[in-house]
Amino acid sequence: MSEQPIDRYRRRLLGGAIATGTLTLAPGIFLHRLAEAKPDAEPVRSIVRWGLLVDTTRCASDCTACVDACRDEHGWTGHGRPRSDAQWIRKVELHDKATGREVSLPMMCQHCAEPPCVDVCPTGASFKRADGIVLVDKHICIGCRYCMMACPYKARSFIHEDLTDQKPHSPRGKGTVESCTLCVHRIDAGQQPACVEACNRDGHGALLFGDLNDRNSAIHQALAEVPTTQVRADLGLDLGVRYQGL
Amino acid sequence: MRRLLTAPLLLLLALPATAAEGRAPVPQIGPAQGEQCVAPVEFMRRNHMELILHQRDETVHRGIRTKGQSLRNCINCHAVDAAGQPVSLDDPEHFCVSCHRYAAVRPDCFQCHSGEPEPGVPGVVGTGAWSQGLAATDHREVER
Numbered sequence: 001m002s003e004q005p006i007d008r009y010r011r012r013l014l015g016g017a018i019a020t021g022t023l024t025l026a027p028g029i030f031l032h033r034l035a036e037a038k039p040d041a042e043p044v045r046s047i048v049r050w051g052l053l054v055d056t057t058r059c060a061s062d063c064t065a066c067v068d069a070c071r072d073e074h075g076w077t078g079h080g081r082p083r084s085d086a087q088w089i090r091k092v093e094l095h096d097k098a099t100g101r102e103v104s105l106p107m108m109c110q111h112c113a114e115p116p117c118v119d120v121c122p123t124g125a126s127f128k129r130a131d132g133i134v135l136v137d138k139h140i141c142i143g144c145r146y147c148m149m150a151c152p153y154k155a156r157s158f159i160h161e162d163l164t165d166q167k168p169h170s171p172r173g174k175g176t177v178e179s180c181t182l183c184v185h186r187i188d189a190g191q192q193p194a195c196v197e198a199c200n201r202d203g204h205g206a207l208l209f210g211d212l213n214d215r216n217s218a219i220h221q222a223l224a225e226v227p228t229t230q231v232r233a234d235l236g237l238d239l240g241v242r243y244q245g246l
Numbered sequence: 247m248r249r250l251l252t253a254p255l256l257l258l259l260a261l262p263a264t265a266a267e268g269r270a271p272v273p274q275i276g277p278a279q280g281e282q283c284v285a286p287v288e289f290m291r292r293n294h295m296e297l298i299l300h301q302r303d304e305t306v307h308r309g310i311r312t313k314g315q316s317l318r319n320c321i322n323c324h325a326v327d328a329a330g331q332p333v334s335l336d337d338p339e340h341f342c343v344s345c346h347r348y349a350a351v352r353p354d355c356f357q358c359h360s361g362e363p364e365p366g367v368p369g370v371v372g373t374g375a376w377s378q379g380l381a382a383t384d385h386r387e388v389e390r
Contacts, residue, residue, distance in 0.1 A: 044309035137306050166360050173358030
């Protein structure tokens with residue numbers, strides 16, 4: 001393949017020729033919408049690192065819009081067995097016993113730069129894409145569930161049942177492990193993850209998605225301005241999902 | 247494994263002669279949308295599984311989502327009846343099912359993947375020149 005199309009794409013990406021719709025979230029923080037998709041024929045590149053910033057001060061404890069949107073997008077309906085049902089994203093309520101402060105937040109795959117699930121996978125099914133998204137290649141997953149044990153965030157689930165009527169964009173099957181894909185099919189099409197869209201649609205704006213490496217991206221600027229936390233930062237996994245207001 | 251897969255297909259390719267004599271049953275393969283497949287029919291009969299396998303790794307690991315060779319594109323064009331309505335995997339006339347059942351091949355694609363076309367998404371059909379190019383180039387690529 002000639003270098004030309006890749007260079008052209010890179011120039012567009014870096015040169016800011018991407019049409020951006022800008023929305024002011026807070027003074028100095030803007031929401032840019034990625035309006036141009038990656039060309040279908042080009043591989044993802046490590047110049048991009050996708051990430052998510054969760055503003056827990058905007059996350060309402062009674063709201064499950066992100067969880068519902070994820071469930072609809074990927075079709076992981078439960079079987080009434082909470083201990084073993086698939087769960088790509090869940091709401092967690094934190095309660096500080098000393099002060100009584102309550103915090104609500106969504107917890108999902110943190111898309112580590114150094115993912116323990118990838119370290120332990122015996123077949124190479126757990127892998128990190130060049131753009132930082134941690135995925136399971138279900139074609140080579142043998143369902144051993146080592147990754148589920150290794151994940152400090154309890155982010156992965158195992159499919160115990162035969163499935164039918166899967167979503168065309170989200171193949172899922174018995175005997176494999178799965179977790180948040182950061183809606184990789186949507187990202188490759190230039191869209192935002194379903195949870196982010198749902199959160200914005202409901203007016204909470206607690207989820208900010210973007211390229212952590214891009215200095216002009218809203219998420220990069222937000223991370224430069226406000227103090228944020230990586231959950232279990234002591235593990236040194238360099239997470240793609242950051243929390244604000246914890 | 248490959249030999250297992252190709253043997254029934256070669257048998258299938260030899261069918262027209264047999265069928266003409268009316269001595270053997272032939273699979274009832276339903277119609278597809280569009281004028282022609284992404285590659286010549288003879289090429290696809292022998293190599294569709296290689297194309298899909300190749301594209302699978304490209305898509306999952308490298309994010310390459312060219313539509314022509316994706317399983318979803320196969321389904322979007324082929325898993326429809328003459329009226330353009332979706333055909334279920336339970337239906338023996340489903341494009342993939344009809345032939346695989348005849349050839350006694352059980353692909354495991356549909357344990358995870360949807361076998362029905364996406365509503366409102368037209369399949370990408372082949373154009374003459376590109377199909378020839380695909381057949382010529384990708385055949386070498388997929389020989390492993």
